[in-house]
Amino acid sequence: MIAPARRIRPQPAAPAGLVRMKLVATGLLVAMAAVFLLARWMQDTHAAWGFVRAFAEAAMVGGLADWFAVTALFRHPLGLPIPHTAIIPRNKDRIGDQLARFLQQNFLVPDVVARRMQRMDVAGAAGRWLANPTGGSKRLMRGASRLAVEVLQSLDQERLGGMIRGAMVDRVRSTEISPLLGRALAAAIAGDRHLPVLDGIVRWAGRVLEANHHLIRAMVHERAGSILRWTGLDETLATKIIDGLDKMLGDMAEHPDHPLRAKAEEGLIRLAEDLQHSPEMRDKVERLKLELLENPAMQDWINGLWEQARLGMLRMARDPEGLVAGPLGEAMRQLGTTLQTDPRLAPTINRFVRRAAVGAATDYGDAIVRLVSETVHGWDARTITTRLEHAVGRDLQFIRINGTLVGGSVGLLLHAIDLAL
Structure with a gap:
């Protein structure tokens, strides 16, 4: 049986900061090469050019070494299949397994989750946001609004409406x-x-x-x-x-x-x-x-309840700032104030959240670990390489710059010692 080909997703453009730092690091290396050639040509005219040549020569060596090391993480330098290069693409499955194991051992162990949640004041944070929702993160509010609209619009209205109607009728029917x-x-x-x-x-x-x-x-x-x-x-x-x-x-x-x-x-x-x-x-x-x-009239009325509720939720989700300015917003602010001032309510909510988080880690921790591992396994090598390079590549370019400058400084020091001896 022929395995289905993995779908290669279009790669996102490199961040502007990464491109700029690559240009700076490469430009510095080219500049050291130019300075080295100039110093080698001028070294007989004055003794100072010897120091310049030593600095530029060592800087080129340091810069090239760090360029090789950084490049070897993500690909073969110059496309040559040198051993122990393209480390991340060759070991992506092992990286996924290690990442999943790291999550399991450090985040999804019930005792670890309980200790971390013990230090978190979820009720206080929720209370502060509810008491002043417009003064908090508007980006968070807009993101939650867009998510709520997309979820409500993506639901199967006929099926969901039938489920809600059936649940309501069954509940009323079973209640005396x-x-x-x-x-x-x-x-x-x-x-x-x-x-x-x-x-x-x-x-x-x-x-x-x-x-x-x-x-x-x-x-x-x-x-x-x-x-x-x-x-x-x-x-x-x-x-x-x-x-x-x-x-x-x-x-x-x-x-x-x-x-x-x-x-x-x-x-x-x-x-x-x-x-x-x-x-x-x-x-x-x-x-x-x-x-x-x-009665058909009663059934029609029940059928319309969900649609009316859905449209109302859509209106509220599309205008979150208007929502917090109305009666519901006032109720939210009162709840936020209560969460911050009631000495009994906040510990109860924090305890509930802590137990829920521990329960989720216990029940779904293994499933989350498998999901992470299988997701990384399913990525093609180019995808994971590009994502990691975009995430940390800018800092790695600083390594190239530092290697160039540190190498030059070491070369300058060695030249000075050589002259002194």
């Missing part, structure tokens, strides 16, 4: 809501929070009665006998009924201790008890809940 409603109603009655509801019902009943006077008059007229209609007493009776109902509703609105209000409160108390303890009432509520869940 009758006792919850009963406890909520009982707590509202105990705290007199039901009184505004009763007042609202009374006012609503008054408005309904006022808007339907004609219906009551028509009903009395239709049900009254012919004698009452002939004498006009049906109209008088309808007026009395309407006035009586108006007076009753007015009294209920003005007097909290009205007998009918007391009866209504007794009915609410009895309803709260039945919702919690009556099997018949609980069965009725469950049947009503299931009927609502099966």
Whole structure:
């Protein structure tokens, strides 16, 4: 079976700093060669040119030696297959294994993670950022914003929406809501929070009665006998009924201790008890809940919840600075202040983060190590060479420069000693 060819990724351009330092190091070496030729030509004219020649000659040797050493790390110097050159390309798999082993031994051991996390105040850092998100790293905020937008846009909306809808329906279906409603109603009655509801019902009943006077008059007229209609007493009776109902509703609105209000409160108390303890009432509520869940209108409403939530999250993610300026931003700042001032909350969060990190190292440490090793193994030699050279090449060019100058200084010293002896 023929193994698939490795895909060679396009190589990024060398950083400007690396190119500049290569030019400086190479230019210095060329300059030393020019100075050496000039000093060799002029050495018979004055003794000082001997010192110049010694310096330039030794500088060329030092510069060439360091150029060879630096180049040998990444490739064969001048393309010649000299032994023990192109060290990184030839040993990239071993480098990947060593890097993975280094991560495992120094970062992914649970005891090491626990010790390092012990010194980290995650809650404090989060609190400081939340308390002043606009004063922190805007680059971090913009990066998190772009990541959130890309994740939300890349999700399969149909599939994810179906999963969320199914999870919501299953959760509601498996939850018996009758006792919850009963406890909520009982707590509202105990705290007199039901009184505004009763007042609202009374006012609503008054408005309904006022808007339907004609219906009551028509009903009395239709049900009254012919004698009452002939004498006009049906109209008088309808007026009395309407006035009586108006007076009753007015009294209920003005007097909290009205007998009918007391009866209504007794009915609410009895309803709260039945919702919690009556099997018949609980069965009725469950049947009503299931009927609502099966109703197409309810399903359409549930279907739209995820899309509305997704669009809202997208709007917030696209405008992180506007987000932190609104109500959510105020809540974030309050949470940040709490994290910094609450002496019990911060240790709890730090302990949770520490345990989560230790658990991740325990559960996924080996997988992370294998991922690093396999990733490096999968890179082609050119890729890893280019990435390492771009990362540390600028500092390596300083080695060439230092080698040129140090070599020249040693050559100058040796020339001076030779003359002294």
